[in-house]
Amino acid sequence: MTATPASVEALLETVDDDGAVAFDGFRVERAADGYALETPDEEWTGLAADDLADALEPLSDYVTNWRYWQRSVGGEGTARRAFLRWCERAPLEVEEAGDEETAAHPSVDDPLSVPERYDALRDGLDREWGQLCITARLVDDDDDPAGERVYDLWHVDDAGSDLADLEVYDDPRDAREIATYDGDGRYRPLKTAPTLPSGWAFTGLSGGELVETVEFFYPATVANWHRELRGTLDVDHWTKTAERQTGIYDVLDEMPREGVEWMAEACCVDSQCLRRREWEFDEDDELDVDGGDGPFPCREPCSLVVAAARKWTILESEQERTYELELTASEYNQLAELIDAVAEGRTDEIREADVNDGANRYRARYLRAKRFDEEGNLEAKRIDD
Numbered sequence: 001m002t003a004t005p006a007s008v009e010a011l012l013e014t015v016d017d018d019g020a021v022a023f024d025g026f027r028v029e030r031a032a033d034g035y036a037l038e039t040p041d042e043e044w045t046g047l048a049a050d051d052l053a054d055a056l057e058p059l060s061d062y063v064t065n066w067r068y069w070q071r072s073v074g075g076e077g078t079a080r081r082a083f084l085r086w087c088e089r090a091p092l093e094v095e096e097a098g099d100e101e102t103a104a105h106p107s108v109d110d111p112l113s114v115p116e117r118y119d120a121l122r123d124g125l126d127r128e129w130g131q132l133c134i135t136a137r138l139v140d141d142d143d144d145p146a147g148e149r150v151y152d153l154w155h156v157d158d159a160g161s162d163l164a165d166l167e168v169y170d171d172p173r174d175a176r177e178i179a180t181y182d183g184d185g186r187y188r189p190l191k192t193a194p195t196l197p198s199g200w201a202f203t204g205l206s207g208g209e210l211v212e213t214v215e216f217f218y219p220a221t222v223a224n225w226h227r228e229l230r231g232t233l234d235v236d237h238w239t240k241t242a243e244r245q246t247g248i249y250d251v252l253d254e255m256p257r258e259g260v261e262w263m264a265e266a267c268c269v270d271s272q273c274l275r276r277r278e279w280e281f282d283e284d285d286e287l288d289v290d291g292g293d294g295p296f297p298c299r300e301p302c303s304l305v306v307a308a309a310r311k312w313t314i315l316e317s318e319q320e321r322t323y324e325l326e327l328t329a330s331e332y333n334q335l336a337e338l339i340d341a342v343a344e345g346r347t348d349e350i351r352e353a354d355v356n357d358g359a360n361r362y363r364a365r366y367l368r369a370k371r372f373d374e375e376g377n378l379e380a381k382r383i384d385d
Contacts (some may be wrong), residue, residue, distance in 0.1 A: 004117060007060075007067045007147070008053055009310070011056070012049070012053070015028050015030055016030060021066065022064070023065070024090065025113060025114060026038070026059070026062035026063075026066060028056075031045070034048055035049070036050075037055055037059075039059060040113065047202065054178065060147075061118045061147075064147025065114050065147055069081075069085075070146060072148060072207075076093070078227035079222050079227075080207070080211045080222070081093075082094065082229065084149075085126050086107065086108070088117050088120070088136045088149070089111055089117065089120075089125070089127075089212075090112070090117060092111075102229055104293060106276065108373070120148065121137055124136070124137040125137070127298070128156055128196075130192065130221070130274040131157075131158040131194060131196040132153060132154075132214065133152055133158075133216060134151060134157070134210065135153075137149065137151075145248055150204045150205060151204075151206075151207065152201065152205070153201065153203075153210060153214070154200065154202070154203065155196060155197070155199070158199065166200055167200075167201070168200075169200060169201070170202060170205070170327070172202075172209050172212040172216055173216065174245055175217050176334065179191055183197040183198070189304055189309075190273060191218060191295075192274045194270075194273075222297060225296045228297045230353055235299050235301035235303075236279060237279045237300075238279060238281050239253070241284045241300055241301045242255065243311075244293065245306070252306065254313055255312065256316055257285075259279055259316045260287065261281075261314055262311075262312075263312060265289045267305050267308065269289065269290065270292045270347060273292070273298070273302075274292075275292070275296055276292045276293060276294040276298060277289075277298045278297045279300050305328055311370050318320050321384055322382065322383050322384040323381065323382050324382075324383045325380035325381070327371070330370070332357060335358075336359035342359075346359075347359060
C-alpha cells in the first residue's frame, strides 16, 4: 500500500501549521535545521521538504494510519473512536485512567504496532463483543484513500461461514429487528442474553455504522465500556437501586441479603447475561457470586432483574413449612434433574426416547401421574401444624 500524495500533503500541512505530528509511534517535527522524522525503528533529522517526502514513501502505513484516525474518524476522547481502535487492537488513548489500569481491563489485549495492525488488517482482524464477531479490514478499492477501514459484523457462530449462506444487511437499523427474537422466534426481553440468533451478516460498514449497529444489538454497552476504561463508570449497587423503587416495586429493599446472592446467581452470570456485573449488594459489601467475564460492564440491576426481584421478595416473606411426601430414591433424584434441566434451559435437548434422563418428558409425566392428584397438586402432608 502506498500513501497517496494527498495523504502526504495533508500530513505536511499539519506539521507546518502545528509544528509537529505525533501519533501511534510516528512523529514528524519541523525544526530550525529542517524536518525530523521518527518511527519506533528509525530516526531522521535535518530533512528538507523533498527529502522528507522521499523518506515518508516507505512509511505509508504510518502516514495513512494517521490520516484515517485523525481525518476520517476524528472524535478524540469519544467512545466511538475508542471502540474502533479496540477493534484493531490499537492503543486506546484513554487519558483519564492510567495505562496500567487500562491494560488490566478484561477487554484489552496488548496493543499492536502500526505495521502489525496493517498486516492483520489486510487479512481481516477479528474481535468478539458478546456474541458478535467484528472484522476490521482495509478497503481494497482504488476509489478510497489508502488506509481506509471497513467493518464486517456477524454472529460468532457464523464467523467461518460463506456470506452466500447468510442473510446480508448493510443498514444498522436492521440489527434492531434481528435482536428482537431468538432462534426459536421467542421475544428476547434482555438484549444481552446469550440468545442472539445467527444466520446474518453486516458487511462493508463504516466506523460510525459499525458502532451504531453494535448499539442496536447491545444498547449502551460501548458507552459504558468506555466510561469504565476512563474510570468514570457510575455504579448503582443493589441497596441504592432497591431504595429508590416506588409503587409495586417499593418492597425490593425488604429482600434479604442471601436472596440477592441467589438472584445474582440465577440471573447475572455468563450463561444468562453477557454483561459483566459490576454492582454489588452495597459499595462496601461484595456478593460472593462471580460477576462474569464479559467485555462490557453492567452498572446496575437491570429492569428484568428488578421485575423478578419483586416476585422473589414477596416469596421470601413467606414462612417455611415442613411437608412429608413419599418418594423413591430415583424419584427424589429425578426432581433435582428436572429443576436443573429447566434452570439451564436444556429441556429441548432431551430426546423423547431418552427415558434415562430424569427430565425426560415421559419420565416427568409418569411422575406426575403417580404422585399428583386429579387437581394437579403434589400429594404431600404438612406436618408442622
